[in-house]
Amino acid sequence: MNVKTGSVIGACKRRHRSEEFLAFLDQVEASVPADLDVHLELDNACSHKTRLVHDWLVKRPRWHLHFTPTSASWLNLVEGWFSLLTRRCLQRGVFVSTDSLKAAIQAYIEQTNLDPKPFIWTKSADEILASVKRFCQRTLNSHH
Numbered sequence: 001m002n003v004k005t006g007s008v009i010g011a012c013k014r015r016h017r018s019e020e021f022l023a024f025l026d027q028v029e030a031s032v033p034a035d036l037d038v039h040l041e042l043d044n045a046c047s048h049k050t051r052l053v054h055d056w057l058v059k060r061p062r063w064h065l066h067f068t069p070t071s072a073s074w075l076n077l078v079e080g081w082f083s084l085l086t087r088r089c090l091q092r093g094v095f096v097s098t099d100s101l102k103a104a105i106q107a108y109i110e111q112t113n114l115d116p117k118p119f120i121w122t123k124s125a126d127e128i129l130a131s132v133k134r135f136c137q138r139t140l141n142s143h144h
Helices: 016-030 052-057 077-090 096-114 126-141
Strands: 038-042 063-067
Touching: 016 038, 016 052, 077 096
Parallel strands: 038 063
Antiparallel strands: none
8 A cells, every 4th residue: 555645556365475476566566666665564474474585675776665563453554454455345245256256356446546535533643542552551550
């Protein structure tokens, strides 16, 4: 997801191995203008950390990886997009095959890219940090 424009590059794969991840990286590489840096936010899946992926990234200094902390998916902007995909496309959908599901997801990506809109945070950094602080205080003060 391009956080500035809201456009999405997506692919549905049967498996989630380093080979499929590299194919996706190639897709992103071909889609992003060569004069721009690419910042990639990732979870801690093993497919992102193989020698194959490492060697691919070493050859591309414009790529910058950012790993989200474990159990902190709320930091991941893409989670919001997946939530919209689920509510607007998948939740009430009827899919007779994996191919029909993939086609629906691809159609949603294409629809999104016709008029992309970036996500805009509605809370300030101070409000978010205050909320995290309250959560931490409740957690530390609990008797569990």
